[in-house]
Amino acid sequence: MAEEVKLFGMWASPFSRRVELALKLKGIPYEYIEEDLSNKSPLLLKYNPIHKKVPVLVHNEKPVTESLVIVEYLDETWKNNPILPQDPYERAKARFWAKFIDKKLLPTVSKLGHMAGKEKEEAIEEAQQQLKIMEDELKGMQFFAGQRIGYLDIAANVLIWFRIVGEFIGETILTAEKFPFIWEWIEKLMEIDVVKECLIPKERYQDLMQLNRNASKHASN
Ligand SMILES: N[C@@H](CCC(=O)N[C@@H](CS)C(=O)NCC(=O)O)C(=O)O
Numbered sequence: 001m002a003e004e005v006k007l008f009g010m011w012a013s014p015f016s017r018r019v020e021l022a023l024k025l026k027g028i029p030y031e032y033i034e035e036d037l038s039n040k041s042p043l044l045l046k047y048n049p050i051h052k053k054v055p056v057l058v059h060n061e062k063p064v065t066e067s068l069v070i071v072e073y074l075d076e077t078w079k080n081n082p083i084l085p086q087d088p089y090e091r092a093k094a095r096f097w098a099k100f101i102d103k104k105l106l107p108t109v110s111k112l113g114h115m116a117g118k119e120k121e122e123a124i125e126e127a128q129q130q131l132k133i134m135e136d137e138l139k140g141m142q143f144f145a146g147q148r149i150g151y152l153d154i155a156a157n158v159l160i161w162f163r164i165v166g167e168f169i170g171e172t173i174l175t176a177e178k179f180p181f182i183w184e185w186i187e188k189l190m191e192i193d194v195v196k197e198c199l200i201p202k203e204r205y206q207d208l209m210q211l212n213r214n215a216s217k218h219a220s221n
Pocket of ligand 1: 010012013014015037052053054055065066067068
C-alpha cells in the first residue's frame with residue numbers, strides 16, 4: 001500500500017521543524033500543510049482536538065501529535081536510518097534529556113520575552129544554569145547522539161531557535177564564549193543539508209516577534 005504522510009506545521013514552529021527533520025533524515029515523502037494558528041483549520045482541530053497545536057502527522061489517515069512522540073513513531077514505523085539509539089540505556093538517556101529540554105529549558109526561555117527587571121535577570125540565570133547542564137552533556141561529542149545527528153539533536157534543535165530569540169530580545173544568553181560546545185554544535189548542525197532545509201528563517205522570525213511586540217504595546221496603551 002502506498003504510504004500517505006501529511007504534516008500539519010507552521011513555518012515559525014521549532015516543534016514542526018523537529019518532525020520535518022526526522023522525515024527528511026529518513027527520506028520519507030510527505031505533504032506539508034502550513035497552518036494559520038490565528039485561524040486554525042477544521043482539519044487541525046479534528047486531528048488534534050486536545051491540544052489544537054502543530055505539529056500533527058497524519059499517516060494513512062491516522063493522526064499522531066506531539067513532536068517527540070511523532071519522531072519516535074516515524075522511527076518505529078520506518079526502520080531505515082535509525083534516529084533513536086539502538087541500546088535501551090542510551091535510548092532512555094536520550095529521552096530523559098529531550099524531556100529536560102521540553103519541561104525545564106523551554107519554559108524558562110519562552111517566558112523571557114515577557115519579563116523585565118529582576119524577574120528577567122533571575123530567569124536568564126536559570127536558563128544559563130540549564131544550558132550549562134546541556135553544555136556538559138555535549139562536552140567532547142560531535143553531536144548529542146555521538147558521531148551523527150540523532151534523536152536528542154532533533155529535540156535540541158530548539159536551541160537554534162533560542163539563539164534567534166536571544167538575539168532579538170538583546171540578551172546574550174547563548175554565546176560562543178559562555179557555551180562553546182553548544183555553539184560549535186549549532187554551527188555543525190547548520191552545515192547539514194537537511195537541517196539547512198528545516199531552518200526557521202531568522203529575519204522573517206524576528207519580523208514576526210517585532211509585530212507581536214508592537215501589538216502587545218498597542219494593547220497595553
Ligand atoms: N509539546 C508540543 C508543543 C507544540 C506547540 O507548542 N506548538 C505551537 C506552535 S510552536 C502551537 O501550535 N501553538 C498554537 C496554540 O497554542 O494555540 C510539541 O512538542 O509538539
